[in-house]
Amino acid sequence: MNGETAVAANRDRPAFGLTTDVVIFTIREDALCVLLVNRSREPFAGVWALPGGFLGPDEALNDGAARVLAEKTGVSGVFLEQLFTFGGPARDPRGRVVSVAYYALVPYNRLDRMAAVEGDRVAWVAVDELPELAFDHGEIVRMAHQRLAAKLDYSTIALQFMPERFTLSELQSVYETILGEQLDKRNFRKRLRTFECIEETGEMFRAGKHRPAKLFRMKQPGTVEIIK
Amino acid sequence: MNGETAVAANRDRPAFGLTTDVVIFTIREDALCVLLVNRSREPFAGVWALPGGFLGPDEALNDGAARVLAEKTGVSGVFLEQLFTFGGPARDPRGRVVSVAYYALVPYNRLDRMAAVEGDRVAWVAVDELPELAFDHGEIVRMAHQRLAAKLDYSTIALQFMPERFTLSELQSVYETILGEQLDKRNFRKRLRTFECIEETGEMFRAGKHRPAKLFRMKQPGTVEIIK
DNA sequence: AAACTTAGTGTCTTTGCGACACTATGTCAA
């Protein structure tokens, strides 16, 4: 054994491999999508998996997840939260690897340059059209989706998908996409008003051959408030 | 380096120490208490800390937490859930140790034999009278308490503190202790009825010089239901 | 038997949530 370890390992204190895997969500064409990577190496070569990587010896968990996010998308400063830690003894055939899973939300307008990065090895895939994933990554995505949907009910997390300025119809569409059901326009806007988390910009958004929509912005971008 | 490691460590895959620390809650004398251990060894010798231990090389995370719980309390089969993973690079002066924190709920009647175990080294301490704790354990307890209180609102988790048979007043007292506020008796019972998770046993409980109370039991002991 | 202690019960009001339909304002084509 010739590598460096961050802590001395012995019988009482075994050493573990530690990775952070990140479920990176965005919304594309009215579908909730996650970023997948096609594995080039064994184990699971050729199989789709979550982006992830081994944690650096002096790296905080959050920083490791943020690094994975930045490496794959070039994006930073977006919503990123710890999801759950997966550590079954048999989850990685290489040996004992524990994964601290995170999930991130990326506004759809921040993926412009992503097309360049995308090749055969990286793809955005709708969560309801997932292929078989490597390791236990399918379970991780399910849990992340569930957590995200639950948070819609009691927080303003959906705003983390929005660009700086957006219309109320766009925001409603985000809710509908994540929840997988249609919402009533008037009830949706009534409830939004009670949150008091967005405000009019005074600008209008023109698209297509119809009435323009007011543009809104978050009052406190980057913060997620808990509702009620 | 002469110990066994569960995965080969090298520059790309550093190895980490991995512990499970468990916030063991119970309710004693109308106070929400956690089990603390007085550390006998450095680091933080003489300082109170959460019970915890290094994960075995072939041990699942849940199993490690259950083992810690059983070692300190002799109790098993109670509510035990993963809370959060703490992995700051400087949280343990010995080196890089990542802790997967769990929390457990122990019914107050299952601590009878605990007095024997208790000595200078182990104690139940009310959460609002915590001393300074080792590592980042103070933060872990705060997060666990917050999670527990939040779950009262949307699940039947409080029943996990109850013995097999209990009165409605006892159950209400548990809610009040965790939330830190008084509840209205009639509204409390009305809401309980809608959960449909407990039933009368037909027995009565006599205590003191007053009217006896009906004894109830959970319909499905050991399960926590999500409400609404 | 009177005082004491906790158990147990129902109504009314307020509030949040869901169902529901029409007008407003722009573009485009005839």
Add this chain to the structure above:
DNA sequence: TTGACATAGTGTCGCAAAGACACTAAGTTT
């Protein structure tokens, strides 16, 4: 220029859940 079209924007009513609120019931003790 006008009529057709497409999306933006707006308010009421009914119901169900939640909160405020006070008295009677059934034991024990003196």
